[in-house]
Amino acid sequence: MAVSFEIAGIDSILVRFSDQTSVDLLFRIALVQQQIKSKLTSVVVDLIPSYTSLLVVYDLQKIQYDQMQRLLTKIIDHLPVHEKTELLDEIIEIPVCYDPEVAPDIELLSAQTNLSCDDIIQLHQAIEYRVFAVGFSPGFGYLGHLDKRLQMARLATPRTRVPAGSVAIAEAYTAVYPQESPGGWWLIGRTTLNLFDKTRQPPGLLSVGKKVKFKAISLQDYHLRMLT
Amino acid sequence: MSLAIRIIKSGPGSSVQDAGRFGFQDQGLSVGGAMDEYASKWANVLLNNAPNLPLIEITLGNFEVEILKTVRIAITGAHKSFAINGQQVPGWASYQLKTGDRLLLDWCSSGLRSYLAIAGGFELESEFGSVSTVVRERIGGLDGGLLKEGDVLPNGNILHKHEALYSTPLDMIANYDVSIVVRVILGSQSHLFSPEALNTFFNSPYVISPKSDRMGIRLSGAIVDPPMAGILSEGVPFGAIQIPPDGQPIIMMKDRQTLGGYPKLGAILPIDAFRLSQLTAGKSIRFSSVSIEAAQNIMIAQYTFFKSTAVKFRLEKQRNH
Numbered sequence: 001m002a003v004s005f006e007i008a009g010i011d012s013i014l015v016r017f018s019d020q021t022s023v024d025l026l027f028r029i030a031l032v033q034q035q036i037k038s039k040l041t042s043v044v045v046d047l048i049p050s051y052t053s054l055l056v057v058y059d060l061q062k063i064q065y066d067q068m069q070r071l072l073t074k075i076i077d078h079l080p081v082h083e084k085t086e087l088l089d090e091i092i093e094i095p096v097c098y099d100p101e102v103a104p105d106i107e108l109l110s111a112q113t114n115l116s117c118d119d120i121i122q123l124h125q126a127i128e129y130r131v132f133a134v135g136f137s138p139g140f141g142y143l144g145h146l147d148k149r150l151q152m153a154r155l156a157t158p159r160t161r162v163p164a165g166s167v168a169i170a171e172a173y174t175a176v177y178p179q180e181s182p183g184g185w186w187l188i189g190r191t192t193l194n195l196f197d198k199t200r201q202p203p204g205l206l207s208v209g210k211k212v213k214f215k216a217i218s219l220q221d222y223h224l225r226m227l228t
Numbered sequence: 229m230s231l232a233i234r235i236i237k238s239g240p241g242s243s244v245q246d247a248g249r250f251g252f253q254d255q256g257l258s259v260g261g262a263m264d265e266y267a268s269k270w271a272n273v274l275l276n277n278a279p280n281l282p283l284i285e286i287t288l289g290n291f292e293v294e295i296l297k298t299v300r301i302a303i304t305g306a307h308k309s310f311a312i313n314g315q316q317v318p319g320w321a322s323y324q325l326k327t328g329d330r331l332l333l334d335w336c337s338s339g340l341r342s343y344l345a346i347a348g349g350f351e352l353e354s355e356f357g358s359v360s361t362v363v364r365e366r367i368g369g370l371d372g373g374l375l376k377e378g379d380v381l382p383n384g385n386i387l388h389k390h391e392a393l394y395s396t397p398l399d400m401i402a403n404y405d406v407s408i409v410v411r412v413i414l415g416s417q418s419h420l421f422s423p424e425a426l427n428t429f430f431n432s433p434y435v436i437s438p439k440s441d442r443m444g445i446r447l448s449g450a451i452v453d454p455p456m457a458g459i460l461s462e463g464v465p466f467g468a469i470q471i472p473p474d475g476q477p478i479i480m481m482k483d484r485q486t487l488g489g490y491p492k493l494g495a496i497l498p499i500d501a502f503r504l505s506q507l508t509a510g511k512s513i514r515f516s517s518v519s520i521e522a523a524q525n526i527m528i529a530q531y532t533f534f535k536s537t538a539v540k541f542r543l544e545k546q547r548n549h
Binding site: 007010019045046049054060133134136137138198208 | 523
C-alpha cells in the first residue's frame with residue numbers, strides 16, 4: 001500500500017503507511033518521525049505515531065495544508081535508506097512480579113487458558129516486544145505482539161481502579177499502567193519501574209518502535225524494590 | 229510576582245488553563261487548554277495581555293474570590309454580569325480592583341464557561357511547557373487538580389503599563405442561547421461512510437448530551453451508521469468527530485485522549501468547537517461542510533485578529549463604558 005495523506009483536522013494531516021501492522025513499518029514510522037523532527041521543527045507542533053499511521057499537527061499560522069503535504073511527501077520520498085534509528089536498538093527491561101498477590105487476574109487467566117501460572121509467566125517473558133503505540137494515558141505503551149495462547153478479549157467489566165505499575169494483557173498486546181486509572185485489561189503482574197516520571201527527560205520510557213522485555217522478580221524482591 | 233487572589237468559592241469545575249500543552253502527545257499527554265478560546269482570548273486582550281496567558285476557566289459559576297492586591301481583571305464567557313463587592317457589573321470587560329475586594333460569579337443562566345483573566349496572567353510553574361490543568365492526568369494548575377477553596381494564585385509581571393479599562397464591543401459578545409450550525413472539515417475515514425450515513429449526519433438535528441465534558445461533547449440524534457465498529461487506534465486531532473458503534477457522534481475536545489479507535493468523519497471548525505463548548509445539555513445543533521482551504525482561512529483570520537492592532541482599535545473606542 002502506498003503512503004496516503006488524509007485531512008484529519010484544521011491543522012493536522014494523518015499519514016497512513018499501511019493497513020497492516022509490522023515491525024518493519026514501525027521502523028519506517030519512527031524514521032519519518034525523526035526526519036520531521038529534524039527538518040520541520042519550526043512548523044510542526046505535535047506528532048502522534050501509532051501502529052500504521054502518523055498524525056502530524058502543524059502550526060496553521062505558519063503553513064497550510066497543501067504546502068505541508070508537499071513537505072511531508074518530500075521527506076517520505078527521500079528517507080535515508082541505511083540510516084539506523086539507534087534509539088530503537090535499546091532494550092527496556094521491565095522487572096515484573098507475577099505473584100497472585102499483585103497479579104489479581106493470573107489465576108483466572110490460568111483457568112481460562114488451561115495454562116499453568118508458570119507457563120503464562122514463561123510465555124509473557126519469552127517475547128521481545130515492540131512499542132506499537134503510546135497513548136490512553138501518559139506513558140502507556142501498547143506492546144506487541146503477545147503469544148497467541150495469551151491473547152484474550154478485554155474483561156467484560158472494566159475495573160474502576162487499576163493500581164499504578166500493573167502489568168496487563170488484552171488481545172494481541174501487553175502494557176504497563178504507569179498511573180492508577182480505570183482499565184479493562186487482565187492484570188497479570190506488577191512492576192516497580194516508573195514508566196512515566198514528570199521530572200525525567202523524556203518523562204516516558206516508551207516510544208513507538210522501542211524494544212521491551214519483561215523479567216520475573218519474586219514477591220520479596222518486589223517489596224524490597226518498592227521500599228527503595 | 230505576588231499573590232493576587234484567594235479562592236473563596238471554587239464552584240463545581242474551575243481550573244487554570246492556557247493555550248494547552250503541545251509537543252508531548254507522542255508520550256500520551258493530552259493537550260488541555262481553555263475550552264472556549266474565543267472567550268478566553270478576549271479576557272486576556274481586555275487587559276492588554278498576550279491572548280494565551282494563563283487564566284481561570286469557571287464552569288457553571290458559583291465562584292468567588294478575594295482580591296489580595298491592586299490589580300486589573302477581566303471576565304468573559306457565560307457570565308454577562310457578575311458582582312464586585314455585591315454590585316452587579318457587566319461581563320466582557322476589565323476592572324481595576326484593590327485589596328479586600330470580592331468578586332462573585334453566580335450560577336450562570338446561559339452558556340457553561342466563563343474566564344477570569346488577570347493583568348500579567350496567573351503565574352504558576354508550568355509542566356511540559358503549559359499550566360493547563362488536565363485533571364485525569366493530575367497535571368497542571370496548582371497540584372494537577374481543580375481549584376479549591378483557599379487556593380491562592382499569584383500573577384505575573386505586567387509588561388505593558390496600561391491603565392485603561394476596556395470592554396468587548398457588543399456585536400462581538402457571543403450569544404450562547406442561539407442554535408448553531410457547526411462547520412465540518414470532511415476527512416479521516418469520511419470516504420468510507422455510506423452516502424446515507426453522510427446524508428443523515430448533515431440533515432438531522434443533534435442534541436447536546438449531559439454526558440459531555442472537557443474530553444468530548446456527546447451528541448444524540450439520528451443514528452449515523454459507521455463503516456466499521458473500530459479501527460487501529462490513531463492520533464485524534466482537536467474537534468474530531470468520532471462515530472462509535474451506536475451511531476451517536478462524539479466531538480473530541482481539549483482533554484481528549486491522544487489516540488482513538490473509532491472511525492471519524494472529519495473534524496469541526498475550531499471556532500465552532502469553542503461555541504459548542506458553551507452549549508448546555510439539551511441544546512440542538514446542525515452540521516454543514518466547509519473546505520479545508522476556507523476553514524484554514526477563517527481560523528488564520530481569527531488568530532490574526534487577536535494578535536493585531538485591529539482588536540485594540542475596537543477596544544480603544546469602548547474605554548469609557
